[in-house]
Amino acid sequence: xxxxxxxxxxxxxxxxxxxxxxxxxxxxxxxxxxxxxxxxxxxxxxxxxxxxxxxxxxxxxxxxxxxxxxxxxxxxxxxxxxxxxxxxxxxxxxxxxxxxxxxxxxxxxxxxxxxxxxxxxxxxxxxxxxxxxxxxxxxxxxxxxxxxxxxxxxxxxxxxxxxxxxxxxxxxxxxxxxxxxxxxxxxxxxxxxxxxxxxxxxxxxxxxxxxxxxxxxxxx
Numbered sequence: 001x002x003x004x005x006x007x008x009x010x011x012x013x014x015x016x017x018x019x020x021x022x023x024x025x026x027x028x029x030x031x032x033x034x035x036x037x038x039x040x041x042x043x044x045x046x047x048x049x050x051x052x053x054x055x056x057x058x059x060x061x062x063x064x065x066x067x068x069x070x071x072x073x074x075x076x077x078x079x080x081x082x083x084x085x086x087x088x089x090x091x092x093x094x095x096x097x098x099x100x101x102x103x104x105x106x107x108x109x110x111x112x113x114x115x116x117x118x119x120x121x122x123x124x125x126x127x128x129x130x131x132x133x134x135x136x137x138x139x140x141x142x143x144x145x146x147x148x149x150x151x152x153x154x155x156x157x158x159x160x161x162x163x164x165x166x167x168x169x170x171x172x173x174x175x176x177x178x179x180x181x182x183x184x185x186x187x188x189x190x191x192x193x194x195x196x197x198x199x200x201x202x203x204x205x206x207x208x209x210x211x212x213x214x215x216x217x218x219x220x
Contacts, residue, residue: 021129029067031057033078036071041120045128076137082121083141087148089114100156101206104149107177109202115182116194123186142175149174162209174205 022028035056039048050071054061068074093110094103115122128134147172156162163170181201184190190197 001035010110023204028036028059028063029077032059032064032067033074033081036074037121037124040075040128041124045071045124045131045134059089072133072137075134078121079125079137079141082118083144086111086114087144090123090148098153099159101112101161101209102211104152104156104174105202107149107152108174108205109198111178112182112198115178116185116197119186122182126183145175146171156209170209171207177205179207 032053036048036053038051039056043052048071050064053071053074054064064074068077069130089110091105093106095106100107125134125138129138146168150167153162153167153170153174157164157167178201181190181197181204185192185194185197192200
């Protein structure tokens with residue numbers, strides 16, 4: 001889980017259509033994204049018009065097209081922004097000298113906390129991913145997360161900490177745990193605070209990886 005190889009993190013001077021944006025331009029662009037999140041959550045993606053987003057943000061419609069060719073482009077920017085934020089949270093949570101399994105646990109805890117903090121966005125994605133265009137945008141981010149965890153799983157396998165199985169499948173299990181527990185929490189099926197849930201999921205993932213290794217040993 002690292003943001004170093006994600007080209008979308010090179011946003012110190014954000015661009016729009018190849019244009020570098022000023023600080024005011026970045027703020028205005030974010031203002032449109034924030035307005036869109038609120039409206040998408042309230043009305044749904046399809047029912048929200050560009051005019052509605054501009055009215056909510058308090059800007060002229062022409063300004064929207066200065067930053068985003070289409071509404072889907074805005075959603076893509078929102079998704080990339082959330083991905084950058086999540087990966088920064090993961091990286092910040094990881095101790096540089098910790099082993100790979102511990103960094104998986106730390107990244108898992110950070111992921112659950114970030115998803116809880118941005119529950120509106122992740123609930124929106126759960127609903128809107130039925131739209132093929134939205135699903136394609138979200139799939140891009142999912143591939144990045146999977147690559148992050150797979151790299152850590154491979155590292156843990158190299159030092160013999162976890163099961164010597166398909167690292168991609170084990171990584172899917174880690175991501176699945178984060179997603180499933182977080183989804184259940186958002187829908188009120190888990191009666192824990194976000195901090196408690198994050199620790200529970202982090203420990204659960206580590207135990208699951210350890211149990212997988214133990215299962216193989218028992219069959220030898």
